[in-house]
Amino acid sequence: MRDLPGLTQDIATRFSRIALGHVRREYPNKPGHVLAGPEDARTPAQLHPVFYGSYDWHSCVHAYWMLARLLRRFPAMETAxxxxxLFDTQLVSEKVAGECAYLNAPTARGYERPYGWGWLLKLAAELRLLPETRWTAALQPLTDTFVQRFxxxxxLATYPVRVGTHFNTAFALRLAADYAETADDTALLELFRETALRWYGADADCPxxxxxxxxxxxxxxxxEAECMRRLLPQADFQPWFDRFLPRLADALPAPVFAPAVVSDRSDGKIAHLDGLNLSRAWCWRSLARTLAGxxxxxxxxxxxGARHLDAALPATMSGGDYMGEHWLASFATIALETEAD
Structure with a gap:
């Protein structure tokens, strides 16, 4: 049995080149945009001065997160x-103000909720760990906007959303918790913890x-398990985890142990399954490390975790079709990362 391989400078360079090739690629583009009138019919770059590339807003945000993470981990790599x-051009006050202005429209109240909210705060957390403070300062108004939205x-959110796509609430809490901790916002972190317990605390024997x-x-x-691992003290998490997935020693429930088959990587929805394999690899690694040797x-x-990574990493490394290329490297970075968040 083997642990997952770690992130290397060679991989970081390859992933960063992929992201640098699409974060300012405006088209094709899938805007999650509501038109209240003809004046709202604008181009992606007009709507979003910073995050207009990468096919959609949230993918652009997590590409910036990946670039920030790779820069921190390998500050001397070829693409540094x-x-x-890029950050000096895009993460500037006037462009961030444009992003904030978009969110001020009444039609944007639920924009990118909760997936993009979580990713924006995870980007903000990563920028705080870099020595260049100007990027954090420039992004702060947008960061504050999403903190307040959470x-x-x-x-108001009586129920969690348990799907495997953008609307999953556990994933958003998991990402946003990194910002709350990095910013030393104990009240925000406690809100996330209380919400997770309210939503998931009684869950048991997940099928x-x-x-x-x-x-x-x-x-x-x-x-969900990874969210609870991140937000609960170990002494509270372990009994919850034992109740939630009580049959892991027998490799059950079986569906989460078998990598998904990706039949067509040019189909944007089917290509999501590569991301499933990568995010499962991340969760398996992270959760396994909570257990005694x-x-x-x-x-x-x-x-x-290794099986899932083996199923998805080759396609991610090669770039492949744009339907996967514009976002999968971010998920692979999380799966490969050896530092604990």
């Missing part, structure tokens, strides 16, 4: 100067019977 130049929305759906890029079961579940979980 290009990343810094504060306003979560008390994972609906996994995978045909366009999943998240495992509803595993990302002699726990038999640990190696079973690491092996499952």
């Amino acid at each position: 100067a290009d990343i810094r130049a 504060r306003d929305f979560l008390p 994972a019977w609906g996994e995978p759906s045909g366009d999943d890029f998240l495992s509803p079961a595993l990302i 002699d726990d038999p579940r640990r190696q079973i979980m690491f092996a499952a």
Whole structure:
């Protein structure tokens, strides 16, 4: 049995080149945009001065996150100067103000909720760890906007969303928790923790019977567990985890142990399944490391993570069709990352 391989400078350079090739590629583009009138019929770059590339807004945001992470991990890699130049051009006050202005429209209240919200805060967390403080300062008004949106929305959200796509609430909480901790915002972190317990605290014996759906890029079961791992103290998480997935030693529930088959990578929805394999690999690795070294579940979980990574990483490394190329490297970076968040 083997643990997942780690992120290397060679891989970081390849992934960063992929992202640098699409974060300012305006078309094709899928805007999640509501038109209140003819004046709202504008180009992606007019709507979003910073995050107009990468096919859609949220993919552009997490491409910026990946570039920030890779820059921090490998500051001397070949593409480092290009990343810094991109950030100096795009992460500036006047362009961020344009992003904030878009969100001020009444029709944008739910824009990118919750997936894009979580990714924007994860980007903000990563920028805070870089020595160049100007990018964090420039992004801060947009960061504050999404922090407030979480504060306003979560008390109203009676129920979680458990699908394997953008609407999954556990994934958003998991990402946003990184910002709350990095920014030392204890009240925000406590809001996330209380919400997760309200939504998921009583869950037990998860069957994972609906996994995978045909366009999943998240495992509803595993990302819920990863969310709880991130937000709960270890002493509270472990008994919850044992109740939630009590049959892991028998490689059950079976659906989360078998990598998804990707039959057509040019189909944007089917290509999501590569992301499912990558995000499962991340969750398996992260969850396995909470267990004692002699726990038999640990190696079973690491092996499952390795199978999922093997199923998706080759296609991600090659770039492939734009339907996957514009976002999969971000998920692969998380799956390969060896630092604990």
